[in-house]
Amino acid sequence: MNELRDVARWGTPAAAVTLSPDVRDLLGAALGVTGPRPAASTVTLPAVTLDETVLEDLRTACPALSTGDDGRLAHAAGKSTEDLLRLRAGQAGDAPDAVARPATQQQVTDLLAVCSRHRVAVVPFGGGTSVVGGLAARRDGFTGVLAVDLAALDRLVHLDPVSRIATFEAGIRAPRAEELLAAEGFTLGHFPQSFEYASLGGFAATRSSGQASSGYGRFDRMVVGLRAATPVGPLDTGRAPESAAGPDLRQLLLGSEGAFGVITEVTVRVRPAPRxxxxxxxxxxxxxxxxxxxxxxxxxxxxxxxxxxxxxxxxxxxxxxxxxxxxxxxxxxxxxxxxxxxxxxxxxxxxxxxxxxxxxxxxxxxxxxxxGRFRAPYLRDALLDAGAIAETLETATFWDRLPATYTAVRDALTRTLSGAGTPPLVMCHISHVYDSGASLYFTVAAAQTDDPVAQWRAAKAAAGDAIAASGATITHHHGVGRAHLPWYTREIGDVGVAALRGVKNALDPHGILNPGILLP
Ligand SMILES: Cc1cc2nc3c(=O)[nH]c(=O)nc-3n(C[C@H](O)[C@H](O)[C@H](O)COP(=O)(O)OP(=O)(O)OC[C@H]3O[C@@H](n4cnc5c(N)ncnc54)[C@H](O)[C@@H]3O)c2cc1C
CATH class of the missing domain: 3.30.70.3450 (Alpha-Beta Plaits)
Incomplete structure (x- = not known):
């Protein structure tokens, strides 16, 4: 039995916010929120399915291996509202059997070898801030699930002030990377709302985009090189800023969401810190x-x-x-x-x-x-505590389609949630712009029903259908994970899926890397 207090919310309990009387009034008046819903205080984890032989092999590959409940619970989910609601209800069925914390890139390689041999599913874990179910690997057909937490791979390997590039180990959290760069007068300029906890490897694996993307660009445009451990060997990409040497293999790893390899190093271009x-x-x-x-x-x-x-x-x-x-x-x-x-x-x-x-x-x-730019996730916890649902979703499209997509998504969310007896507030902003189009970022708030997970899933599915029907992409920066998979596979079509499957088979022939994420 485990304390849920810390995992079913954003940040530490000490950083929790309380709702102002204005917000409380608004919840009652505008949404009909009547009060907090009971939350479980403990959760029972599924039994560990990996046997002692496998665990011993894993321990040999990476001594920092744990099957303790606290570690498993901390790696059981990401931070979508659905994740938090399920944890609040005491459900942690996606918890891994064990958590490895490799201290070297060699240990990552060795872990992949053991997992390939014993058919253990591997979930690369960066900051754990996924909002698309990217950390919930499929279990069927595997002897168990191993979370590979990259937090100990947190060094600045090299800073080249002449070329203005920096190589980091992939598990480094964004604030630490900025701190190390600031000491040398540089910044990365990547500030997503999840900045406080997310890792550079996670940004690369999900093609993240930060709040200052107009000035600094999205994360995938910052990356000049990537190193990944795959079950068939290392993949090193990016030996020049640009190259005509065939297709750009960096693009195979950017957005690969742990399905093609574990990114162990990220080389990014940096800029002088703003004065x-x-x-x-x-x-x-x-x-x-x-x-x-x-x-x-x-x-x-x-x-x-x-x-x-x-x-x-x-x-x-x-x-x-x-x-x-x-x-x-x-x-x-x-x-x-x-x-x-x-x-x-x-x-x-x-x-x-x-x-x-x-x-x-x-x-x-x-x-x-x-x-207040990093405050919203703390506010979401307080809204969930109060009995409201609060969640975001996003898309991107070309300028000429933007108004139609905006209206279609708002309508879909409003119709579905109103149909469930919980008329929502649907808000939107544009915060990532390009020559040819922009993203739309929706925030939705409604009173919770008796089954808020099903309630939100229905709304999100309706929004996904509306996005697809309007010709927009299912995600501008959150990634695919499990949550967007049906829309993503339709978006890229059978040939696209087959191409990705070919890459997957080449790099991960036993299919152990994040099964069920990115690819069906
Ligand atoms: C409150 C909140 C606000 C957010 N705001 C933004 C935002 O403004 N912009 C934005 O882009 N995103 C945002 N996100 C989404 C999320 O933070 C990003 O997707 C982020 O890039 C994930 O980084 P992470 O280190 O937490 O990765 P994780 O959540 O740990 O992992 C995400 C996925 O990548 C894989 N992965 C992680 N590390 C590696 C690695 N080293 N090698 C291979 N695969 C790996 C995982 O297996 C998983 O599938 C937000 C999320 C939350 C909860």
């Missing part, structure tokens, strides 16, 4: 008008480092819970760099944005967003 910043808020009369403006910046510039546009509902909820009072739609525009760069780009934005329909709101909304 100045300017974050401001802007108001647009409508989401349409704001979308037109952010498209204009993405296509013709000037592009800030951070660019986010909330729709009317997100803006209103933000205002109702203490955010800036701006009718219409709030945009956050952040610029970072040297003092001269910031001054020049800010001046250019101040010139362009009013011409695009924007009204300046000053620094307060921009700074408030910056200070």
């Amino acid at each position: 100045a910043r300017d974050y401001t808020g802007w108001s647009f009369p409508s989401f349409d008008a704001g979308t037109h403006a952010v498209r204009a910046l993405a296509q013709d510039g000037p592009l800030p480092t951070v660019l986010r546009l909330s729709d009317e509902t997100e803006t209103a909820i933000n205002a109702a819970t203490g955010g800036p009072q701006s009718g219409g739609c709030l945009a956050v525009v952040g610029v970072e760099g040297t003092a001269e760069e910031v001054a020049a780009r800010t001046a250019a934005l101040e010139h362009r944005l009013p011409a695009l329909g924007g009204t300046p709101l000053g620094a307060a909304p921009g700074e408030a967003w910056r200070e």
Whole structure:
């Protein structure tokens, strides 16, 4: 029996937030939330299925091996709302049988050899922040499941200030990587909302995109080289920034979600740490008008480092819970760099944005967003505690389809959750923009039914269908995991699945790596 307190939430209990009276009132008035639902306080883990011979072989490969309940529970799930709800209900059926914490890349290789020999499924575990069921490997056909937690592979291997590239071991958490780079005057500039816990290997394995993607790019564009351990040997990719030497094999590992190999090293390009910043808020009369403006910046510039546009509902909820009072739609525009760069780009934005329909709101909304930018997952815990469902989903599409996708997903979520007797609040923002399109990031809140997991699954499936029908991608940055698999396989088609299957068979002939994730 295990304490659930720590695993079924984000961060440590000490960092938990309490809901303000404004938010509590809103939950009751807008969503009909009536109060907390009972949560289990303990969970019983499934029995370990690996026998002593296998465990002994695993221990020889990697002495830091544990079958203890606490370790297994801590690796039983990621951090999607569904994961948290199931853990809160005392369900940890996906817990691995054992957890290995390799201290060297050789130990990872040795573990894969043992697992291939004994048919043990392997789940590479970075920061454990997956929101798509990426850590819940299929068990059937395997003697058991081993989580390979890469946290001890956390060194900065090499920093090349001339080329501005840095090689890290893949298990390093993002804050530690930034700390090591800051000491040398550099930054990676990758700040997803999961920044506090996620690892660089996880970012690469899921093609993550951070909040400052307009300025620094998405993570897969930062990667210049990757090293992975596969069951058939090491795969080293990236010996120059760009190359015409055949297809780019880095792309086989980026987004591979642990199904093709365990990424053990990541080489990324780094930038000089910004010395100045300017974050401001802007108001647009409508989401349409704001979308037109952010498209204009993405296509013709000037592009800030951070660019986010909330729709009317997100803006209103933000205002109702203490955010800036701006009718219409709030945009956050952040610029970072040297003092001269910031001054020049800010001046250019101040010139362009009013011409695009924007009204300046000053620094307060921009700074408030910056200070609170990692707070949402703590708030989600408090909402779950209070009896609400709160979850996010995302997609991306071309500019011309964006309005239709936006409407279709909102409608699907609203229809499904209202049909379950729990009319939701559906909010959306644009926070990753490109020349040709952008992502849409939806946040959904509703009262929990008696079966909140089934309730959310139905809503998420309806949203997935709407995304697919509108021609958008099932995920812009969360990845595929188990949760998006049916839509992903339809998105890439039979030939795409066969191509990935061919890669899988070549790199992982026994199929031990993350079975059921990325590929059916
Ligand atoms: C509150 C919250 C906010 C989030 N915000 C963002 C966001 O802003 N942007 C964004 O992109 N994502 C976001 N995510 C999703 C998640 O944080 C990212 O997918 C992240 O990249 C996962 O990193 P991780 O180290 O936690 O990986 P894990 O969750 O440990 O693993 C994710 C997947 O990658 C595999 N994997 C992990 N490490 C390796 C490795 N070294 N080699 C091979 N496979 C590996 C795992 O097996 C799993 O399938 C958010 C998640 C949460 C919970």
